[in-house]
Amino acid sequence: xxxxxxxxxLAAPDSLILEIVDKVIACKDSLHSVLQKSIKDQFSNLRxxxxxxxxxxxxxxxxCQLYELNFKTAFESKTIAxxxxxxxxxxxxxxxxxxxxxxxxxxxxxxxxxxxxxxxRLNLIQLFEDFRSHYIPDKLQGTSETCPIGWYLNxxxxxxxxxxxxxxxxxxxxxxxxxxxxxxxxxxxxxxxVMYDLQSWIQCKENNEWHALYSILLEVINIAKSTRILxxxxxxIMDKDFDLKIxxxxxxxxxxxNSSNAEIDxxxxxxxxxxxxxxxxxxxxxxxxxxxALYLFKRLIEFIDLHEEGxxxxxxxxLIPNKINPFICNKSASCxxxxxxxxxxxxxxxxxxxxxxxxxxxxxxxxxDSLIEGCVEHKxxxxxxxxxxxxxxxxxxxNHDNHSxxxxxxxxxxxxxxxxxxxxxxxxxxxxxxxxxxxxxKHCEECEPEIVTTLTQWFNMFQSEELHLIEKVAYLLxxxxxxxxxxxxxxxxxxxxxxxxxxxxxxxxxxxxxxxxLIETNIKHHPPMLRLMSQVALIKIVSRFSEITNLxxxxxxxxxxxxxxxxxxxxxxxxxxxxxxxxxxxxLNYVSHTVENLTVDERTVRISxxxxxxxxQLLYEGGVVFQTEQCLVKQEIANLFLxxxxxxxxxxxxxxxxxxxxxxxxxxxxxxxxxxxx
Numbered sequence: 001x002x003x004x005x006x007x008x009x010l011a012a013p014d015s016l017i018l019e020i021v022d023k024v025i026a027c028k029d030s031l032h033s034v035l036q037k038s039i040k041d042q043f044s045n046l047r048x049x050x051x052x053x054x055x056x057x058x059x060x061x062x063x064c065q066l067y068e069l070n071f072k073t074a075f076e077s078k079t080i081a082x083x084x085x086x087x088x089x090x091x092x093x094x095x096x097x098x099x100x101x102x103x104x105x106x107x108x109x110x111x112x113x114x115x116x117x118x119x120x121r122l123n124l125i126q127l128f129e130d131f132r133s134h135y136i137p138d139k140l141q142g143t144s145e146t147c148p149i150g151w152y153l154n155x156x157x158x159x160x161x162x163x164x165x166x167x168x169x170x171x172x173x174x175x176x177x178x179x180x181x182x183x184x185x186x187x188x189x190x191x192x193x194v195m196y197d198l199q200s201w202i203q204c205k206e207n208n209e210w211h212a213l214y215s216i217l218l219e220v221i222n223i224a225k226s227t228r229i230l231x232x233x234x235x236x237i238m239d240k241d242f243d244l245k246i247x248x249x250x251x252x253x254x255x256x257x258n259s260s261n262a263e264i265d266x267x268x269x270x271x272x273x274x275x276x277x278x279x280x281x282x283x284x285x286x287x288x289x290x291x292x293a294l295y296l297f298k299r300l301i302e303f304i305d306l307h308e309e310g311x312x313x314x315x316x317x318x319l320i321p322n323k324i325n326p327f328i329c330n331k332s333a334s335c336x337x338x339x340x341x342x343x344x345x346x347x348x349x350x351x352x353x354x355x356x357x358x359x360x361x362x363x364x365x366x367x368x369d370s371l372i373e374g375c376v377e378h379k380x381x382x383x384x385x386x387x388x389x390x391x392x393x394x395x396x397x398x399n400h401d402n403h404s405x406x407x408x409x410x411x412x413x414x415x416x417x418x419x420x421x422x423x424x425x426x427x428x429x430x431x432x433x434x435x436x437x438x439x440x441x442k443h444c445e446e447c448e449p450e451i452v453t454t455l456t457q458w459f460n461m462f463q464s465e466e467l468h469l470i471e472k473v474a475y476l477l478x479x480x481x482x483x484x485x486x487x488x489x490x491x492x493x494x495x496x497x498x499x500x501x502x503x504x505x506x507x508x509x510x511x512x513x514x515x516x517x518l519i520e521t522n523i524k525h526h527p528p529m530l531r532l533m534s535q536v537a538l539i540k541i542v543s544r545f546s547e548i549t550n551l552x553x554x555x556x557x558x559x560x561x562x563x564x565x566x567x568x569x570x571x572x573x574x575x576x577x578x579x580x581x582x583x584x585x586x587x588l589n590y591v592s593h594t595v596e597n598l599t600v601d602e603r604t605v606r607i608s609x610x611x612x613x614x615x616x617q618l619l620y621e622g623g624v625v626f627q628t629e630q631c632l633v634k635q636e637i638a639n640l641f642l643x644x645x646x647x648x649x650x651x652x653x654x655x656x657x658x659x660x661x662x663x664x665x666x667x668x669x670x671x672x673x674x675x676x677x678x
Contacts, residue, residue, distance in 0.1 A: 115162035580622030
């Protein structure tokens with residue numbers, strides 16, 4: 001055992017030991033007695049004058065001498081000279097004050113030696129529990145003024161090392177069965193307490209003592225002689241939101257890269273939250289998070305490569321409920337794109353995308369086609385390579401620092417099969433990427449940017465009653481802070497689609513509301529020319545694709561467009577043509593509702609007279625209203641005008657309503673279109 005050998009080697013004689021031998025000869029006392037007295041004096045000095053490197057090394061040397069006397073030939077020995085005094089508490093207090101790394105290492109050795117040499121080894125557990133109850137940090141969060149978490153974890157490791165040495169010495173002496181049973185029970189208490197503290201610390205998410213975690217887990221597994229002791233704790237950690245660093249560390253133990261370990265818990269590789277977290281971190285904006293995810297992913301793939309048969313055997317027995325099996329395929333032999341090749345290509349491409357320079361990334365982009373084909377080919381293999389992994393690749397491509405790579409990725413993302421666009425996160429990714437001005441640079445010979453042409457083809461090809469592509473895009477537009485050029489070209493591409501889409505695209509009332517938000521939060525703040533062009537495109541899109549049943553919602557949207565009572569002639573014609581197809585019942589409901597609100601609700605300021613007059617004029621020119629004397633809309637408007645009758649002589653006048661009606665008349669005549677006759 002390494003630690004046992006270290007303590008024996010450190011017991012080599014030097015000048016201090018020669019002084020002790022002289023005392024033994026002079027006092028005619030035993031070497032054990034003189035050593036213990038010298039050690040006691042050293043601890044007194046540490047307590048009174050604080051520790052320094054020289055004093056600590058002297059104390060360790062004396063303890064190693066006593067350790068050698070007791071345990072160098074422990075399997076032959078019958079009597080062991082234990083301490084009569086407990087210096088552990090003194091050591092703990094001294095250890096807290098010791099901040100130098102080199103001194104702390106010596107202090108750790110002293111603490112382990114003290115624990116091993118103090119009285120009966122079976123009392124270690126009681127001492128350990130006393131330590132936990134007295135020193136445990138509050139909620140094991142971050143650091144405590146009285147007990148730093150790093151120091152606490154370090155002491156836990158010392159207790160584990162002491163136990164490991166005790167167990168080693170116990171095996172050397174071939175203790176009786178009853179003693180071994182008692183030691184086994186004590187071991188369970190020790191390990192369960194340590195794992196409980198580690199789990200509490202991990203879940204507090206305020207830590208940076210990762211090296212301490214690895215060291216403690218290494219000791220725990222060495223004592224337990226199995227990695228399965230970690231399984232229940234890891235499952236509980238994975239069931240919650242966890243730091244990927246933790247699984248990277250624990251993965252060293254539970255995902256071994258050797259074939260000799262028979263104690264492997266294969267259920268961990270099927271944990272959905274594990275793979276989901278890796279995917280999320282792979283596309284993170286933080287470079288270190290991506291590197292952690294890629295490191296863990298590569299380890300999992302190596303683990304799968306080594307233990308694939310064992311994993312498949314467990315899967316075939318249905319021993320794991322609700323399992324997922326990424327990169328584990330039972331049909332790979334019959335597929336053109338073998339799952340092992342897919343694993344390799346995926347790693348190569350993700351690693352290449354971490355590079356910032358184009359020439360380092362471009363050679364690996366050719367692997368993207370094989371991953372896309374593999375995703376389609378392995379669709380029926382039980383999530384062995386689903387689209388979420390292809391999404392990770394596209395997310396990295398479309399967020400790359402190099403503009404050429406982003407443009408390549410966007411063009412590629414618009415040329416996949418229809419099933420890819422049922423993945424809502426992918427649609428969001430595409431829309432976010434469209435908001436880059438550099439994508440819309442065009443060559444002299446191009447009528448429009450290549451991206452716009454491809455985007456129009458994308459809408460034409462994949463819009464369907466099942467996919468609702470244009471509806472999805474329209475609904476998501478308001479979630480982005482658009483630049484003036486990208487939003488115009490995106491709307492232009494949507495408007496340039498084929499006429500056959502008119503019957504299969506249906507923008508509803510909720511779409512109009514989010515388009516209004518887009519105008520209010522984005523387009524209104526753009527330069528005048530581009531703002532006008534985007535508004536014209538939106539009006540034409542709405543008039544072409546809307547299937548609304550509530551004209552009030554449309555008026556709220558229209559109110560965001562019109563400035564200074566001007567409306568582009570092309571927009572006027574588009575709206576007139578669209579409203580001409582509006583069912584009369586919907587129009588009557590709109591007019592009646594507006595008039596009622598004006599006459600009954602005192603908060604009439606909410607109703608725009610400019611938009612109301614515009615709607616009446618458009619409906620009139622569209623041949624929907626004012627076509628007969630019996631037109632109910634005409635009667636509603638006429639009744640509204642009656643409020644102006646003798647308004648100058650009536651004693652009681654609704655002034656806000658009167659002002660609104662006069663404003664309505666003025667706006668109506670301002671549209672420079674001939675109004676209907678009453």
